[in-house]
Amino acid sequence: MEKIIVRGGRQLTGAVKVEGAKNAVLPVIAASIIASEGKSVLHDVPVLADVYTINEVIRNMNADVQFENNTITVDASQKLMTEAPFEYVRKMRASVLVLGPLLARYGHAKVAMPGGCAIGSRPIDLHLKGFEAMGADVHVGNGFVEVKVDGRLQGAKIYLDVPSVGATENIMMAAALAEGKTILENCAKEPEIVDLANFLNKMGARIVGAGTETIRIHGVEKLQGTEHTIIPDRIEAGTFMVAAALTGGNVLIENAVSEHLRSVISKLEEMNVEILDENGGLRVIGPEQLKATDIKTLPHPGFPTDMQSQMMALMTYAQGTSVITETVFENRFMHVEEFRRMNAKMKIEGRSVIIEGDSDLQGAEVAATDLRAAAALILAGLRADGFTRVTELKHLDRGYVNFAGKLASLGADIERVDENGNVVKSFAEIDYQTDRLAELS
Numbered sequence: 045m046e047k048i049i050v051r052g053g054r055q056l057t058g059a060v061k062v063e064g065a066k067n068a069v070l071p072v073i074a075a076s077i078i079a080s081e082g083k084s085v086l087h088d089v090p091v092l093a094d095v096y097t098i099n100e101v102i103r104n105m106n107a108d109v110q111f112e113n114n115t116i117t118v119d120a121s122q123k124l125m126t127e128a129p130f131e132y133v134r135k136m137r138a139s140v141l142v143l144g145p146l147l148a149r150y151g152h153a154k155v156a157m158p159g160g161c162a163i164g165s166r167p168i169d170l171h172l173k174g175f176e177a178m179g180a181d182v183h184v185g186n187g188f189v190e191v192k193v194d195g196r197l198q199g200a201k202i203y204l205d206v207p208s209v210g211a212t213e214n215i216m217m218a219a220a221l222a223e224g225k226t227i228l229e230n231c232a233k234e235p236e237i238v239d240l241a242n243f244l245n246k247m248g249a250r251i252v253g254a255g256t257e258t259i260r261i262h263g264v265e266k267l268q269g270t271e272h273t274i275i276p277d278r279i280e281a282g283t284f285m286v287a288a289a290l291t292g293g294n295v296l297i298e299n300a301v302s303e304h305l306r307s308v309i310s311k312l313e314e315m316n317v318e319i320l321d322e323n324g325g326l327r328v329i330g331p332e333q334l335k336a337t338d339i340k341t342l343p344h345p346g347f348p349t350d351m352q353s354q355m356m357a358l359m360t361y362a363q364g365t366s367v368i369t370e371t372v373f374e375n376r377f378m379h380v381e382e383f384r385r386m387n388a389k390m391k392i393e394g395r396s397v398i399i400e401g402d403s404d405l406q407g408a409e410v411a412a413t414d415l416r417a418a419a420a421l422i423l424a425g426l427r428a429d430g431f432t433r434v435t436e437l438k439h440l441d442r443g444y445v446n447f448a449g450k451l452a453s454l455g456a457d458i459e460r461v462d463e464n465g466n467v468v469k470s471f472a473e474i475d476y477q478t479d480r481l482a483e484l485s
């Protein structure tokens with residue numbers, strides 16, 4: 045089993061470049077199979093396990109996918125199959141994002157029902173209600189969800205009970221090829237929604253309002269492949285901002301977009317972290333003494349749940365008591381027990397965690413419980429006394445490119461080793477066809 049071993053105590057300095065956003069590229073790759081003509085060329089694609097998984101999902105449907113040098117070319121102009129088996133959905137819930145494109149293009153899609161996961165039950169009822177409102181029949185049974193429509197989907201007025209990112213994306217993709225106009229209300233406003241709408245519009249869709257709470261989509265008859273550059277990953281950027289803050293370092297985070305990170309910047313500033321907008325990125329300067337604060341996770345532009353565990357790591361080193369309240373997912377505190385193994389003083393009260401600062405964390409062997417928890421435990425280890433060993437790296441590889449290598453380039457004492465203690469290559473350097481991918485996934 046591979047581990048990342050980090051020894052605390054180094055201040056991070058230098059510059060690190062943020063990759064294209066995982067949560068933008070996954071829906072964009074799913075959307076690329078809507079195009080019945082031409083190829084889509086996607087730039088700034090991060091080399092992540094999740095990207096390989098979505099590529100495999102659409103390859104299995106008969107799309108042609110080439111992935112080289114951070115560029116993906118998708119040709120989906122041939123006839124596609126309309127099913128995605130459990131094998132993929134199990135690895136990555138975002139596989140359900142092929143439902144909308146397939147239903148819109150072929151009037152049929154069948155995808156394994158995603159189960160619950162480490163952060164909550166995560167139903168897809170809002171995706172399905174949206175498809176039904178557009179005239180589709182939905183059938184859930186034998187572990188699959190099947191959606192069908194005779195002829196084209198029909199534009200509809202749809203109100204989302206909660207501003208779900210995935211439901212907004214799936215419905216927006218389906219509506220792009222529906223007959224007539226769809227008005228989607230109370231939708232998610234994340235930057236990744238805007239990126240997807242921009243991609244679809246370049247394909248010939250007519251979507252306005254992405255990034256606000258009402259999106260209007262005029263359905264068109266067909267879409268064609270196009271070229272698109274994926275937006276930078278605001279969560280990877282935020283994670284490195286915390287790394288700089290926590291070590292009292294001074295790091296330029298290249299490609300970080302301050303507009304996408306307003307809530308994170310504001311909370312870090314409350315904790316005494318200095319953040320400067322610099323040409324092409326954000327400079328983050330950690331203070332002598334971090335100050336406690338409170339955070340409530342919310343849909344964008346509120347504080348992102350995907351930064352919750354990293355901020356928890358930071359708060360263990362702040363002066364005073366901090367409170368984090370998680371409102372987006374019902375059960376995203378699995379990492380608390382792991383932080384406690386490092387001597388963190390925190391307790392869960394309902395949907396909140398109370399974190400006592402100045403915890404004097406100690407290195408320990410800890411297991412990543414989800415993708416962001418993996419990063420957060422490594423962050424905590426950057427300042428803990430002694431060695432922290434983080435296992436279950438399959439979670440980390442879903443969403444961070446060469447995380448240990450990037451931290452090492454900023455001066456961290458960190459390495460990734462196999463079960464024999466040999467230093468291993470980062471996931472990004474490995475050809476996905478090798479056995480190691482199978483082992484990691």
Ligand SMILES: CC(=O)N[C@H]1[C@@H](OP(=O)(O)OP(=O)(O)OC[C@H]2O[C@@H](n3ccc(=O)[nH]c3=O)[C@H](O)[C@@H]2O)O[C@H](CO)[C@@H](O)[C@@H]1O
Nearest residue numbers: 067138166167168169170171206208209210211350372373
């Ligand atoms: C690939 C991707 O982009 N993943 C992100 C996306 O996940 P994802 O799209 O799955 O998250 P959602 O915004 O859909 O989920 C938010 C909340 O809505 C609930 N819900 C969602 C759909 C539904 O049909 N019914 C329902 O009740 C969920 O259980 C959850 O409590 O947004 C999350 C919230 O910012 C992020 O943490 C994930 O990193």
Ligand SMILES: C=C(OP(=O)(O)O)C(=O)O
Nearest residue numbers: 067137138350415416443
């Ligand atoms: C929860 C996350 O991703 P996913 O929705 O793909 O599980 C995440 O990126 O933190």
